[in-house]
Amino acid sequence: DAGVIQSPRHEVTEMGQEVTLRCKPISGHDYLFWYRQTMMRGLELLIYFNNNVPIDDSGMPEDRFSAKMPNASFSTLKIQPSEPRDSAVYFCASSLVWGNRLAEQFFGPGTRLTVL
Amino acid sequence: ILNVEQSPQSLHVQEGDSTNFTCSFPSSNFYALHWYRWETAKSPEALFVMTLNGDEKKKGRISATLNTKEGYSYLYIKGSQPEDSATYLCASRQASGGGADGLTFGKGTHLIIQP
Numbered sequence A: 001d002a003g004v005i006q007s008p009r010h011e012v013t014e015m016g017q018e019v020t021l022r023c024k025p026i027s028g029h030d031y032l033f034w035y036r037q038t039m040m041r042g043l044e045l046l047i048y049f050n051n052n053v054p055i056d057d058s059g060m061p062e063d064r065f066s067a068k069m070p071n072a073s074f075s076t077l078k079i080q081p082s083e084p085r086d087s088a089v090y091f092c093a094s095s096l097v098w099g100n101r102l103a104e105q106f107f108g109p110g111t112r113l114t115v116l
Numbered sequence B: 001i002l003n004v005e006q007s008p009q010s011l012h013v014q015e016g017d018s019t020n021f022t023c024s025f026p027s028s029n030f031y032a033l034h035w036y037r038w039e040t041a042k043s044p045e046a047l048f049v050m051t052l053n054g055d056e057k058k059k060g061r062i063s064a065t066l067n068t069k070e071g072y073s074y075l076y077i078k079g080s081q082p083e084d085s086a087t088y089l090c091a092s093r094q095a096s097g098g099g100a101d102g103l104t105f106g107k108g109t110h111l112i113i114q115p
Helices: none
Strands: A005-007 A010-013 A019-024 A031-038 A042-050 A053-056 A065-071 A074-079 A088-095 A111-115 B005-007 B010-014 B019-024 B030-038 B045-050 B056-059 B062-067 B072-077 B086-094 B109-114
Touching: A005 A088, A010 A019, A019 A088, A019 A111, A031 A074, A042 A065, A042 A074, A053 A065, A074 A088, B005 B086, B010 B019, B019 B109, B030 B072, B045 B056, B045 B062, B072 B086
Parallel strands: A010 A111, B010 B109
Antiparallel strands: A005 A019, A019 A074, A031 A042, A031 A088, A042 A053, A065 A074, A088 A111, B005 B019, B019 B072, B030 B045, B030 B086, B056 B062, B062 B072, B086 B109
């Protein structure tokens, strides 16, 4: 398996532009997680899905952020409009059976977003 | 808001020496404790998932212990090698009705092994 795939790997955009980050989870994994990594706050959970349904979006910073999972093999995280403080590395992770206490999460390579 | 703390923030160790660092987490509603190894420009990689008080897990030269009553875990590296240089993240998972909450991460311990 190719692992969790994220695109793009790097994104540079200007303030006010829309940004869309993409994630393909490991095939067969029912859970998908979006995280944001910053120096100040470390790795924070933004939202996670189970069987394509958002379960907990309490980590989404504000209405400018939205996430969708239209099918089991694809998810997007959209920021509109983007701001310089959104600059961070965004990770996607997936898990086979997150309800199992010993379940692991498998991380993608991340998207490094820079908003100028 | 959960507080997962890791110390030290960074650590320089001489090649061949052994080292350890700490993760503290809320002991109430504890469900699981995860350790990840994260090399620059790569994905965080799972090392251990621990659930039982007193549990000890080992993978090669790396081992971890867990104390759920007092809310801490130690990660040990024996005979450090340059390839051990990475950021080590711990993450706590708390119990909920469905047992499927997300992970709360510490900020990591950045380990540098000096030849």
